[in-house]
Structure formats: C-alpha cells, structure tokens
Amino acid sequence: MLIWPVAAPDAALTITAGMWWGNAESAGSANRALNRTLWGSEKCSSRELSLAGVNGVESGTSSFDVTVQRLSPRAAVFYGDPWDNAIVALATQKGIVVVDAPFSKTIAQGFRNAIQAEFKRNDFAYLINTHEDICHIGGNEAFADLPIIGHVSLRSEMLKSMNDPKRVTNVRGIGEREVARSRERLLRNDPKKLEEHGYGDYEKGWQIIQADYCENPAVVPPTITFDREMTLHLGDVTVRLIHYGYAHGIADIVVSIPEENLILTAGVFYPNHVPITGKVTEEAAPAIVDNWFVVMHGLLNEANENTRFLASHGRAIMKKEQYQQFVSYLEELWNGIRRAKSNGKTLEQAKAEMPLKDFPEVAKLSNETLRGTEWEILDIHQQNIEHLWKVLGR
Numbered sequence: 001m002l003i004w005p006v007a008a009p010d011a012a013l014t015i016t017a018g019m020w021w022g023n024a025e026s027a028g029s030a031n032r033a034l035n036r037t038l039w040g041s042e043k044c045s046s047r048e049l050s051l052a053g054v055n056g057v058e059s060g061t062s063s064f065d066v067t068v069q070r071l072s073p074r075a076a077v078f079y080g081d082p083w084d085n086a087i088v089a090l091a092t093q094k095g096i097v098v099v100d101a102p103f104s105k106t107i108a109q110g111f112r113n114a115i116q117a118e119f120k121r122n123d124f125a126y127l128i129n130t131h132e133d134i135c136h137i138g139g140n141e142a143f144a145d146l147p148i149i150g151h152v153s154l155r156s157e158m159l160k161s162m163n164d165p166k167r168v169t170n171v172r173g174i175g176e177r178e179v180a181r182s183r184e185r186l187l188r189n190d191p192k193k194l195e196e197h198g199y200g201d202y203e204k205g206w207q208i209i210q211a212d213y214c215e216n217p218a219v220v221p222p223t224i225t226f227d228r229e230m231t232l233h234l235g236d237v238t239v240r241l242i243h244y245g246y247a248h249g250i251a252d253i254v255v256s257i258p259e260e261n262l263i264l265t266a267g268v269f270y271p272n273h274v275p276i277t278g279k280v281t282e283e284a285a286p287a288i289v290d291n292w293f294v295v296m297h298g299l300l301n302e303a304n305e306n307t308r309f310l311a312s313h314g315r316a317i318m319k320k321e322q323y324q325q326f327v328s329y330l331e332e333l334w335n336g337i338r339r340a341k342s343n344g345k346t347l348e349q350a351k352a353e354m355p356l357k358d359f360p361e362v363a364k365l366s367n368e369t370l371r372g373t374e375w376e377i378l379d380i381h382q383q384n385i386e387h388l389w390k391v392l393g394r
C-alpha cells in the first residue's frame, strides 16, 4: 500500500467550511482557469501553467495556502491541502523539528516556508517521517539538507521504491484519479462546490504535485534510523519516537513530546471514523499486534485530560478519552479474534460475535472522510476483523 488518505476532498471542504482563507472571488476565477487546463492529455505541461496563489505561501514559482494553529509558544500545526495535511513543527532550543513532509518538493517547501515565517527563525534541525505514505515522505527533498529520522523499515521501503521504474507514474496517477473522482462526485451531488475556494485549493495542490512528479522527483530516505524507540534531547523539549508498525503502514511510529503534552498518532486514529488498520496489517506477526497495545497503553499511562492527540490529516484534536476508546476497540477485536480462533470458529462466526454496535463510541462516528475516494471503505469494522484474522492465520 502506497498511500492512505484520510481527509478526502469533500471531507476537507467540510472541515474547512467557514474558514477558507484568501479571496474567494479571485480564487474562483483562478480555479476556473486552472480547471480548464489541468488533467488534460499533456499531463506534464502543468509546470508552465500560472500557479498564482491566493494569499498563499510562496514556494518557488508556485503558491498554495497553509494555515497555522499555534499550540504553544514553541509548537504549531500547519494545515494545507490536498488531504488537509497536519504538519507539526517544534521550535526547540536545539533547532526546529518538523514531523512529515507531504507529497512533493514544492508542497513540502511551502510548509517549510510557512514554519519559518511563523517562528521567525530558520534553524531547521530535523525532519521526522512517521511512515512510508507519499503524504508523509513525498516532500523529503525539501528537507534534504537536514538529518531525516524514520524507522529502519521506512528507509528500506524507500530504497526499494527507488528501483521501481513505475514509481513516478504510479504516484502521478493518484492525483489524476483523485481529482477525476471528486469532480465527478461533486458534479453529481453539489456542483456549486466546484466553484468554491476550498475545492480550488484542493485541485491546485494536486496540480503542484503533478508538476513536481513530472520532473521525476528524488526519493530522499531517512538518514538516521531506529528500530524500537529513539529520543531526541533538544534542550527544552524531548521528542520520543516509538515504532509499532504494520497497522497503517509498515513503518508506523508515534511521536510523543512530553513537555508539550502532545502525541502525534500518525495513521490509524482519526477523530471522525472507526480506527482503520491497513492491508499491511495482514503481514504482521501476532507479536507485532500485541506490541501495538504495549505502545498505546504506555502513551495512555503518560497522558492526562489535557494531552492533545493529533492525527496527520484533518483539524480535530483527540483527547485521551477518545484515544482510550479507540485503543480499547482494537484491543477487544484482537482479543475476540484470538478467542474465536482458539475455539475453532470461522471468520464469519467471529464477525457475528463482534458486531460494530457492540462498540457504541466507535460505531457512532460518521466515517465520511473516505467517501467518494478510491480508498472508500464501506465497512471499516469488518475489514479490521479480516485483517487481524489473517495475522493469526500466518
């Protein structure tokens, strides 16, 4: 699995409704111009298009919008499309630490510029990658002057991808399919949205990415890797990186910053849908899944009611109670599947024993963010059971 979006196009529209920034009027006309020329047959000519931005962050010849939410004097989260990436940066005594570099060089450079502008300093010290999806590592090139830290499996995944001749075509196809799908869906259900600023930002983001990919972008793997856990001691701030893996991506890590009471949960947990295990879960050994809960309970033990849990896309911030519910949900599934297996039950019987309604705090979530994308899952819960069932079948 290359990628796993969470803030799908119209979810992003929902999330940002009422807080789209910039001038909607000029955005509308810029977007209409853009829409005529984007995703045509000459897909690699988009670099020549005007990417005049709307109150955006200048990044080379392009611009796009990044908004900032300050979490504390030294921590902030930077939001930008597509998929409403939530990039956390920490301005520590030992330099600025950035977590994840989305999609492509120009997109990530836009975030870097926004971070520099917000903190009014440019002493970038480290980039951390939370896992192998393109919305987390695709822009590493913009931070290639820094040490880049990630799990050892992330480095090997990225080295592998360097030798894949289809890599650029594959990643370029993501944007093409995404835009085609969201356009088709909005045309059918809510065509006015196509004229709105939020949609324009979304499509403009893909256009920038497309232009970068047409230049055959470099793969920039981590230069510092770790196996289980690593801690950065940065004067006033400690950054703990803990691997659990094979849940959303192979290289999943959690980033905990105790001095900020902040935990970055990366790919599995989002406040508005049932926790999603990825297809990659099926490759996990049972001990790896057991270790998820060691890691997650460790975080819960250190957390309090003021701890903020941030996902890597979207703007809602989770509290300890919700994270606890999510962890309990996955753990109960895992225990239930173990029980069913040892009692000789079939997968269908296991599913029948663990209906989603038995997890009311999770069942009430809308799951709308993936709707209409190629990652739409109509029943996340059933799929979670299937993934975990295969772990025990190994």
Ligand SMILES: [Zn+2]
Binding pocket: 003, 004, 005, 131, 133, 136, 248, 249, 267
């Ligand atoms: Zn991901």
